[in-house]
Amino acid sequence: MIEFETVSKTYPGHPAAVADFSLVVPSHSTVVLVGSSGSGKSTLLRTVNRMVEPTSGRVLIDGEDVRERDPVALRRSIGYVLQHGGLLPHRSVIDNIATVPVLNGVPKRQARTAATELLERVGLDPKVGRRYPGQLSGGQQQRVGVARALAADPNILLMDEPFGAVDPIMRRELQEELLRLQSELHKTIVFVTHDIDEAFLLGDEVVVLREGGVIAQRGTPAEILGAPADDFVRDFVGADRAERELHTTEVDGRTIAVDAAGRPVGVLAS
Amino acid sequence: MNLFLDALAWLTDPANWTGPGGIPTRVLQHLVITFAAVAAAAVVALPTGVLIGHTRKGAGVVGAIAGAARAIPTLGLLTLLGLALGIGLEAPLLALIVLAVPSVLAGAYAGVQNVSTDTTGAAKAIGMSPRQVVFQVEIPLAAPVIIGGLRAATLQVVATATLAAYTADFGLGRYLFAGLKSRDYAEMLAGALLVAVLALVLELLFAAAQRRAAGRIAATARPDDAVAPPDSPQEKELV
Numbered sequence: 419m420i421e422f423e424t425v426s427k428t429y430p431g432h433p434a435a436v437a438d439f440s441l442v443v444p445s446h447s448t449v450v451l452v453g454s455s456g457s458g459k460s461t462l463l464r465t466v467n468r469m470v471e472p473t474s475g476r477v478l479i480d481g482e483d484v485r486e487r488d489p490v491a492l493r494r495s496i497g498y499v500l501q502h503g504g505l506l507p508h509r510s511v512i513d514n515i516a517t518v519p520v521l522n523g524v525p526k527r528q529a530r531t532a533a534t535e536l537l538e539r540v541g542l543d544p545k546v547g548r549r550y551p552g553q554l555s556g557g558q559q560q561r562v563g564v565a566r567a568l569a570a571d572p573n574i575l576l577m578d579e580p581f582g583a584v585d586p587i588m589r590r591e592l593q594e595e596l597l598r599l600q601s602e603l604h605k606t607i608v609f610v611t612h613d614i615d616e617a618f619l620l621g622d623e624v625v626v627l628r629e630g631g632v633i634a635q636r637g638t639p640a641e642i643l644g645a646p647a648d649d650f651v652r653d654f655v656g657a658d659r660a661e662r663e664l665h666t667t668e669v670d671g672r673t674i675a676v677d678a679a680g681r682p683v684g685v686l687a688s
Numbered sequence: 689m690n691l692f693l694d695a696l697a698w699l700t701d702p703a704n705w706t707g708p709g710g711i712p713t714r715v716l717q718h719l720v721i722t723f724a725a726v727a728a729a730a731v732v733a734l735p736t737g738v739l740i741g742h743t744r745k746g747a748g749v750v751g752a753i754a755g756a757a758r759a760i761p762t763l764g765l766l767t768l769l770g771l772a773l774g775i776g777l778e779a780p781l782l783a784l785i786v787l788a789v790p791s792v793l794a795g796a797y798a799g800v801q802n803v804s805t806d807t808t809g810a811a812k813a814i815g816m817s818p819r820q821v822v823f824q825v826e827i828p829l830a831a832p833v834i835i836g837g838l839r840a841a842t843l844q845v846v847a848t849a850t851l852a853a854y855t856a857d858f859g860l861g862r863y864l865f866a867g868l869k870s871r872d873y874a875e876m877l878a879g880a881l882l883v884a885v886l887a888l889v890l891e892l893l894f895a896a897a898q899r900r901a902a903g904r905i906a907a908t909a910r911p912d913d914a915v916a917p918p919d920s921p922q923e924k925e926l927v
Binding site: 492 | 806807809810811812813814815816817820824825828829
């Protein structure tokens with residue numbers, strides 16, 4: 419469980435990046451922080467592994483203030499996936515994945531064997547392990563990034579727009595892959611994105627942020643889509659967009675879902 | 689042309705290849721003082737450069753000092769040091785260290801500073817200590833540029849190490865000073881040719897080492913990780 423208690427972060431000479439943010443992320447669930455740039459979502463994520471120290475307020479993991487933890491040990495106990503992979507370009511894929519276990523003192527051979535298994539787990543051919551990050555596609559790099567984050571078997575995964583820089587088809591695949599992994603692993607995931615569709619797809623709970631880390635609305639995707647708290651949220655989630663407004667129509671005895679523009683989007687299962 | 693033939697004749701004279709003043713001994717002495725100067729400069733400049741590159745602080749000040757140090761004429765410095773320290777190797781060694789430091793320093797801090805902050809930030813975020821970030825990420829990634837700095841320094845020092853013979857009976861410079869004094873221009877030219885060959889050989893070795901270091905990061909890197917060597921060796925007055 420991760421708790422944010424009235425977390426604020428102010429950089430000198432700027433308006434508050436985050437002001438009085440409070441949130442509880444229950445264990446084994448995925449909470450997505452979604453907002454445009456300037457909403458402080460990445461800043462909030464980075465307070466969890468102390469890459470950012472709050473100006474005031476605290477962040478607790480399982481009841482313990484992260485400030486009491488040694489930052490290096492804390493970070494090794496948390497999986498972290500970044501937008502551009504953040505892989506070490508001078509190390510092979512296998513050694514990238516094995517980085518944290520090796521830092522923790524796991525023998526190299528053992529860490530590499532485990533890393534090879536992780537490669538398969540994230541849907542990559544073990545042969546990819548001998549290559550270097552620069553030789554991989556963007557999507558492959560992100561898979562390796564996820565494998566690296568899982569290598570030390572952390573309880574918590576922090577994901578900072580991990581799929582933001584890959585093409586839409588690849589992104590969809592990675593999202594499905596993450597859902598599959600999460601159904602097996604049950605990690606506590608904090609996921610940051612600016613893509614509301616991604617947020618609704620992945621989040622057990624979604625937190626819509628406005629400028630300065632202010633919560634506009636939080637709830638399940640259905641709650642937010644069904645009852646947007648205000649115009650900001652309504653606009654942000656596109657509740658008024660044609661493709662969000664569905665009705666049904668009968669065709670040859672089957673019920674078809676059609677959006678407001680009349681485009682069919684699917685068939686209702688009976 | 690005659691002079692050139694005379695120099696070749698001098699070089700192929702077996703008498704010049706033996707004894708304490710023979711070519712092999714002189715070449716060895718020349719290499720010893722070159723490596724001593726570059727090694728001493730590296731001991732000072734590598735840690736300093738890496739620290740500046742890592743913290744991204746002090747680059748302006750140190751860059752200015754290094755730039756100023758480049759402008760010091762080595763012969764002038766040697767004369768001053770020679771007057772202070774007397775005959776012997778200390779004065780030329782010190783002068784050569786001063787000559788080598790700026791290139792090594794520039795290579796180290798430029799190399800480390802140019803490592804992408806995405807990469808170092810990620811290394812930190814997954815749980816590397818600052819020390820591990822320096823030794824396991826920044827230095828390996830900066831290696832080609834760091835070696836480039838050592839390469840530039842070595843080239844300058846090997847050419848300028850002829851000055852060691854100014855205050856000591858040491859190195860290939862001996863042929864230049866002796867030839868100058870006795871108007872044996874063939875010997876002078878031969879000495880200069882030997883220095884040039886030595887410089888070329890070292891240059892080739894360093895180029896190979898640099899390629900190797902770069903090759904490892906190799907296939908790799910996004911274009912913005914590619915960094916030009918900090919400095920090509922500058923022209924310096926020989927004597």
